Amino acid sequence: MSSDYLRTPSLVAEPLRLDHLAFLVSLHSDATTMATNGGIRTPQQTEQYLEINLRHWREHGFGLWIFRDQATGEPVGRGGPRYVILEDRREVEVAYTVHACFWGRGYATEMGRLSLAVAAKHGLVNLVAFTLPENKRSRRVMEKIGFKYGREILHLGLTMVLYAQNVTSEA
Secondary structure (H helix, E strand, C coil), X not given: XXXXXXXCCCEEEEECCXXXXXHHHHHHCCHHHHCCCCCCCCHHHHHHHHHHHHHHHHHHCCCXXXXXXXXXCCXXXXXXXXXXXXXXXXXXEEEEXXXXXXXXXXXXXXXXXXXXXXXXHCXXXXXXEEECCCCHHHHHHHHHCCCEEEEEEEECCEEEEEEEECCCCCC
């Protein structure tokens, strides 16, 4: 296994690659999963999403990871720190999406904690996370990993709740 891979108690994380497209298409076409992510995406939209996020890795040296169950190797979701534009400001988002068939296993919390560690390694502070107001599971994850509710925002035409965390990197 490459040294680029990271582990949580239950998951293995690998940096996003082109060969993750099939999994992302499956994830983004699942109506239950994507109901909490603004709706399903077409394969073409997912391909654009992958290209944007691979460019993010090339430009910044960090970004989204694909997370796999350690026991089975099955991909369960995507997540990681990445730059986003919110209200005309560049922010560092701690993102995570778990396929609905894996909800309730604590994976999102593990993904969020690993994302915080990656962000700290890169000296990233003033982190944000956001979701739809009715997504109580995601809001609970944000709180578990130390984020505090901030306010409602409009992002991509949707009302979202914004959470924030100020992390200081250890020297």
